Amino acid sequence: MSSPTSSRHDAQPQSRFTFRDLRLLGQSSVNSPLRVITLIDFDCxxxxxxxxxxxxxxxxxxxxxxxxxxxxxxxxxxxxxxxxxxxxxxxxxxxxxxxxxxxxxxxxxxxxxxxxxxxxxxxxxxxxxxxxxxxxSKKAMAVLKQTLPGDRQLIEKAGIDETYVDLSGPVHQELLKRFPEFVTEPPSLDAHLPLPIDPLLDWSDTAVEEDTSDEARQHVDWDDIALHIGCELVKSIRSAVQCELQYTCSAGIARNKVVAKLAAGHNKPNRQTVVRTCGIEPFLQQYKFTKIRGLGAKLGRQVSKAFETELVSDLLNVPRATLASKIGSSSAAWVYNVIRGIEYSEVTDRTQLKSVLSAKTFMVSLQDISQAEKWLYIFAADIMGRLEDLGGDRRPKTVAVHLQVNGPRAPTRSKQGPIPLGAKLDTDLLLKLSRDLLLALEKEGATWPLVTLSVSVNDLVDVERGSRAVDSLFAAAGKTSPLPSSRNSNGWSSNAKVVDTKVVETVKDTRANPKKRTLFDLGFAQQGSRNEHMSKKVRAIDNLTAKDEAKGDINGSGSPLHEDAPDVEDGEGAYDCPTCARPVPASDVLEHLDWHAAVELSENG
Known part of the structure; x- marks a missing residue:
């Protein structure tokens, strides 16, 4: 590929892209039409x-x-x-x-x-x-980060086996290397770029989705160059993962997350697919719109019912005004754009966990605190092991206990409390705190026989940030309260210094918020009316997807992505339960099947 020269700028046909578009690419702006996004998806x-x-x-x-x-x-x-x-x-x-x-x-x-x-x-x-x-998954993420060039890496972990990467910054850096003329400040940011010279792009290692007309193939512009560089970067990442870990993965490369997601699964296994700008609409017309991120749940069903179709090709013929009359103006604007491949959600840094949960559904119900205590220890050890796997640089602020009593379809009860800021976080401390919370629940109502039990730690923050908060608190208080090194009245030991040891008195009863759901609602909310409300609240074992429920993704109009966006996307990370036929996220499948086994046992006596 030859570089354009400044002496030929005036003689060349102009690109449809401007220097401003190029600058926005370097800023990883969602508004740059040169943007490059990939979803890397491990095969099985x-x-x-x-x-x-x-x-x-x-x-x-x-x-x-x-x-x-x-x-x-x-x-x-x-x-x-x-x-x-x-x-x-x-x-x-x-x-x-x-x-x-x-x-x-x-x-x-x-x-x-x-x-x-x-x-x-x-x-x-x-x-x-x-x-x-x-x-x-953590090892693969480390390989990805080592392979991806640039200091500012925008990586969003979408699951244990899926990761979005905004390649715009690295692509911009490579463009400036290959075309140094672009480094010079242009007379106007609104000036159009010259068309690339000799735009012969070798896509041999990548499946290409494009408009197959000769006219479309001839009009290669800077968006194609950017996507091609993105393909090179993705190939290097996939090769590094396979070389170091022997794992294959597929990938989709496109202008946004919606199209990249579909492209990643389009040519599995062990292949990558790029969707050129000219090929976005033909590519999407191959799909049901219910496969599109954000249209797989309530909104998708609403649209399908209103227009008696699930095909993107059929929905493209529906005017925006007609869409608005059926599903409302805000939803209509988003749907109208997304089925045409217009979508602006950011790739946000979600590589770090926000919570860790350990749970068990029991085939034989637990009858008292002594039986539960053995499992609380296992949960605490499980959680601590996973926190240590994170490198020890993340500390939770709160701990919660969730339980299910009197049968597999009974309501879930939960209680949470703070983890003392100055305390040494270890298995013994988590065991003591969770035991205190369970005892508090026991005092408040029927707790036995207990069918399901879980412990979660939440609101993980950087240890350095937490240390600064502790220092500020101690400075304000002027002193700390040491815990005795011997066992306390409850029989649990700690050598830590804490601000408040009366966790039970400060616990927060989550039953006060009837909208809050736990992972057990995945199994116990069998009726359709309850299923409608559990979508984003259920994350079992480990919230690797870590969706920002309160904020939501941002679409082109600047409004939040719909709250009914699918919590289970069609891909390697989702499974159809053979018992209830419900799609289940990969991170939830173990506990979901545990629940079915418990139901079977209880129903068969």
């Missing part, structure tokens, strides 16, 4: 992790098992006619050669999770763990 991630760990060929059918079900299947298994989530016995019948690897589990007395050959025989006392897959 859980199954890949196990194949690599076991040293198996990708051609060997493999499923990841969780008690009675297979929750993930590699492509070799799917080629044998198996779905992503099936009964383990069915998988063996259909594919006798399949390798079924059970997920790691926690067991009473453990200090960490581990792989076990007898997990199926101990499903009543074992707790499934996704920690191995989280660790591998």
């Amino acid at each position: 991630f859980y199954a890949q992790c196990e194949s690599v760990r076991l040293g198996l060929s990708p051609d060997q059918p493999l499923g990841v098992q969780q008690f009675k079900h297979v929750i993930a299947m590699n492509y070799a298994g799917r080629a044998a006619g198996l779905k992503k989530v099936v009964n383990a016995e069915e998988a063996k019948l259909k594919c006798p050669s399949i390798v079924l690897q059970h997920v790691p589990t926690w067991r009473e007395g453990d200090t960490t999770w581990r792989y076990r050959d007898d997990a199926l025989e101990h499903m009543d006392i074992d707790k499934s763990s996704l920690d191995y897959y989280r660790l591998q």
Whole structure:
């Protein structure tokens, strides 16, 4: 590709893009028409992790098992006619050669999770763990960051196996290297760029979605150059991940998150797809609009019912005014734009967790605090291990206990309280705090028999920031209150200095907020009216997706992305439950299947 020269600027046909557009690209602005976004999506991630760990060929059918079900299947298994989530016995019948690897589990007395050959025989006392897959996801994220050039990296972790990256900044830097004339300040930012000279782009390693007309192919402009550089960057990331970790991933490269998401799944496995600007509308017309991010839940169903179709191609013929008359003006404006590939949500830095949760649904209900205490220790050790895996630089502000009593369809009760700022955060402290919260719940109402129990730590902040807050508090108070090093009246020890040891007196009862949901609503809210309201509130085990519910994504009109955006997107991270047929996020599937097993046990006596 040759560089344009300033002496030929006047003689060249002009680009439709301006120097202002180029500057906005360098600022990673959502308003730059040269913007480049990618979604990197690992292929059958859980199954890949196990194949690599076991040293198996990708051609060997493999499923990841969780008690009675297979929750993930590699492509070799799917080629044998198996779905992503099936009964383990069915998988063996259909594919006798399949390798079924059970997920790691926690067991009473453990200090960490581990792989076990007898997990199926101990499903009543074992707790499934996704920690191995989280660790591998963390390693992959580190490789991505090391490979991606530039100091300002905009990365949004959309799941354990999906990551959005705004490539605009790195692409802009590469453009300036290849075309140094652009470094010089132009006479006007509104001046048009010259068209690129000799725009022969080699897309051989990337599937290209484009307008196939000769006219469209001939009009290569700077948006195509930017996308091409983006493809080079994505290829280098995918190659680095495969080289260092032996994992393959697919990717979509486009101008925004909506189109990049669809493109990532368009040519799986182990391929990347770019959607040129001229190819956006033809590409989207291949899809049902219910597959588009933000149209997979209530709003999508509303549109489908109003116009008796799910096809983008049909909806393109509907005038905006007609859309507004059916679904309201605000929603209509967003839908009208998004089905044409016009979408402006930001890639936000969500690589860090906001909360960590450990939970268990019991086949045999817990009868008293002594039985629950054993699980509280496992939850605390599980949570601390995952916090340590984060590098020790994140500290939660609060801890919460959630429980379900008197059967699998009873209401959930929850209580939360602060983690003392000056206290040493360890397993013993989390155990003591969660035990105090459970005792407080016990005093307030019926707690036994207990069917489900979980502990979560929330509002994770940087340790340095938390330390500054503690210093400020101590400076204001003038002194600290030491805890005795020996066991206290409740039998738990701590050597920490804390501001307030009376956690029970400051707990917040979440029942006061009837709109708040816990992960257990995923299983227990079976009726449609309740399902409508649980979408963004349910995140089991680990809120890796970390969606900002209060703020929402921002669309082109500057209004929040609809609150009914799908909490389960169609892809490798979503599963169809074989029992209730509900789509379940990857991070929720273990607890969801645990719940079904508990229901089956209770109904069969």
